[in-house]
Amino acid sequence: MGERVHVRTNINGDAADFLCEPRQSLLEALRDILGLTGTKEGCNDGNCGACTVIMDGRILDSCCVLAVEAEGKTITTIEGIAPLDGLHPIQQAFLEEAALQCGICTPGFIVAAKALLDREPDADEARIRHWLAGNLCRCTGYDKIVRAVLKAGEMMKQGPAIGQRAGVLGGKAGGTEAGKSVEDVYMA
Amino acid sequence: MQDFEYVAPTTLAEAIRLMNGNGLRTKALAGGTDVLVQMRGRRFAIDRLVDVKNIPELNELSCTESDGLTVGAAVPCCNIYEDVIIQRLYPGLVDAASLIGGIQIQSRATIGGNLCNSAPSGDTIPALMVQDATCEIAGPNGRRTVPVVLFCTGPGQNVLQRGEILVALRLAAPKANYGSHFLRFIPRNEMDIAVVNVGASVLLDHAKRRIVSAKIALGSVAPTPVLARKAMDFLAGKEATEATIEEAAEAAKSAARPIDDMRGTIKHRVHLVGVLTKRALQGAILRARGEE
Ligand SMILES: Cc1cc2nc3c(=O)[nH]c(=O)nc-3n(C[C@H](O)[C@H](O)[C@H](O)COP(=O)(O)OP(=O)(O)OC[C@H]3O[C@@H](n4cnc5c(N)ncnc54)[C@H](O)[C@@H]3O)c2cc1C
Ligand code: FES
Numbered sequence: 254m255g256e257r258v259h260v261r262t263n264i265n266g267d268a269a270d271f272l273c274e275p276r277q278s279l280l281e282a283l284r285d286i287l288g289l290t291g292t293k294e295g296c297n298d299g300n301c302g303a304c305t306v307i308m309d310g311r312i313l314d315s316c317c318v319l320a321v322e323a324e325g326k327t328i329t330t331i332e333g334i335a336p337l338d339g340l341h342p343i344q345q346a347f348l349e350e351a352a353l354q355c356g357i358c359t360p361g362f363i364v365a366a367k368a369l370l371d372r373e374p375d376a377d378e379a380r381i382r383h384w385l386a387g388n389l390c391r392c393t394g395y396d397k398i399v400r401a402v403l404k405a406g407e408m409m410k411q412g413p414a415i416g417q418r419a420g421v422l423g424g425k426a427g428g429t430e431a432g433k434s435v436e437d438v439y440m441a
Numbered sequence: 442m443q444d445f446e447y448v449a450p451t452t453l454a455e456a457i458r459l460m461n462g463n464g465l466r467t468k469a470l471a472g473g474t475d476v477l478v479q480m481r482g483r484r485f486a487i488d489r490l491v492d493v494k495n496i497p498e499l500n501e502l503s504c505t506e507s508d509g510l511t512v513g514a515a516v517p518c519c520n521i522y523e524d525v526i527i528q529r530l531y532p533g534l535v536d537a538a539s540l541i542g543g544i545q546i547q548s549r550a551t552i553g554g555n556l557c558n559s560a561p562s563g564d565t566i567p568a569l570m571v572q573d574a575t576c577e578i579a580g581p582n583g584r585r586t587v588p589v590v591l592f593c594t595g596p597g598q599n600v601l602q603r604g605e606i607l608v609a610l611r612l613a614a615p616k617a618n619y620g621s622h623f624l625r626f627i628p629r630n631e632m633d634i635a636v637v638n639v640g641a642s643v644l645l646d647h648a649k650r651r652i653v654s655a656k657i658a659l660g661s662v663a664p665t666p667v668l669a670r671k672a673m674d675f676l677a678g679k680e681a682t683e684a685t686i687e688e689a690a691e692a693a694k695s696a697a698r699p700i701d702d703m704r705g706t707i708k709h710r711v712h713l714v715g716v717l718t719k720r721a722l723q724g725a726i727l728r729a730r731g732e733e
């Protein structure tokens with residue numbers, strides 16, 4: 254076994270230090286060392302996007318990054334997307350549009366879509382399809398996923414207060430405004 | 442994946458020393474989108490991986506109308522194609538950088554890694570070749586500069602010697618009435634390896650009618666990306682008409698020495714060279730005229 258390396262990161266708003274071997278991918282560190290199993294392994298070679306996370310503001314395939322390369326980085330995984338109470342609009346839209354079947358691809362799509370909508374809330378269908386080209390889905394045929402992302406963009410524009418709070422990169426998932434549930438704000 | 446030592450030097454001198462590595466099998470790590478996938482596929486064994494992303498010189502990205510473009514070897518594609526000045530001055534390079542993999546891959550993949558991986562299909566290589574890009578290389582014996590045209594020597598092979606590191610790519614300031622374009626054929630819209638790719642650049646005269654000089658580079662049709670010299674020579678001094686472009690595209694086919702494989706047959710690839718050369722030249726001419 255290779256010599257273990259101490260890696261310091263910030264994951265979903267919290268400091269996360271871990272020991273790993275140089276040969277372990279960030280995906281392995283997230284799942285096997287840190288227990289963050291929401292990030293999925295599909296192909297393990299950069300083609301499917303199931304392992305997508307946000308690192309320092311950019312989406313990447315965590316299977317194609319070494320865990321040691323995450324030293325000093327700020328990372329958001331699927332576990333950091335939802336506010337403490339309720340769902341992120343993208344998650345809500347995926348449910349409403351039935352944008353998943355088996356669900357293995359879903360965390361990757363949601364993380365990738367969040368990075369897009371945080372930058373470009375007005376992204377149109379062509380832009381969404383292009384942005385999500387690195388995420389594969391064997392079940393849905395993509396149309397429902399694209400519809401869900403379009404809908405989430407609309408929802409995020411309507412509810413900027415929560416949208417922003419849940420949308421802070423790597424930020425800790427915030428609660429909702431006093432007395433209001435996420436649904437109150439988004440579904441109104 | 443096999444065990445190895447990971448080092449992340451912060452100076453070029455240290456990186457060269459670590460790459461030289463006293464008989465150790467070493468490799469540089471930039472975005473890792475080739476090297477990590479290859480290691481997992483047991484394509485080779487190594488003792489030490491030298492992460493080059495913490496070396497300041499390899500992170501330089503500067504672009505001005507007067508000095509041209511310097512792209513450090515560790516700069517990811519997304520930083521290149523999001524730069525509005527680079528978009529305006531080097532659209533042919535932006536074409537290539539923005540179609541490597543998907544967005545996730547573009548966050549990591551570098552042009553330097555694409556070149557050093559030296560695949561016959563490497564998408565940025567023809568785009569660099571037609572813009573006369575040069576490689577700044579540093580190693581145990583000092584610095585040297587090598588034109589990109591001479592960098593690749595075979596599939597996965599290049600001129601880098603033991604301990605040498607690609608520091609940056611440099612592109613001269615674009616002249617007036619100059620345009621570049623890059624195209625690739627793949628069976629899907631995104632995320633595939635080129636069946637054929639073509640870069641083209643043209644310099645037009647003051648009236649923007651006559652071609653002063655042109656460059657065409659073809660990928661995936663030979664052991665390394667190649668210049669289509671016959672077509673380039675033919676274009677020099679000609680009017681930029683449809684007939685001229687057609688004839689050049691036909692001439693470019695003679696530079697292709699492709700193989701049959703699962704991505705395409707020889708016949709299909711040679712045909713594609715003609716089609717893509719024509720369209721890449723048309724695109725480069727439009728850009729040289731400021732019409733796109
Ligand atoms: C899903 C997927 C899709 C892809 N799509 C495309 C595509 O469309 N088109 C395409 O051309 N490629 C594609 N690739 C291949 C790859 O992404 C590119 O070749 C990329 O540009 C490599 O850059 P990198 O920084 O990741 O290189 P790395 O993997 O870090 O390095 C590549 C090679 O170059 C060497 N190297 C890197 N930097 C230096 C340096 N500074 N000095 C000396 N040697 C160095 C490494 O040792 C290694 O041998 C794809 C890969 C994946 C996984
Ligand atoms: S598991 Fe990482 S891209 Fe498929």
Ligand code: FES
Nearest residue numbers: 354356390391392
């Ligand atoms: S829902 Fe099954 S792969 Fe996408």
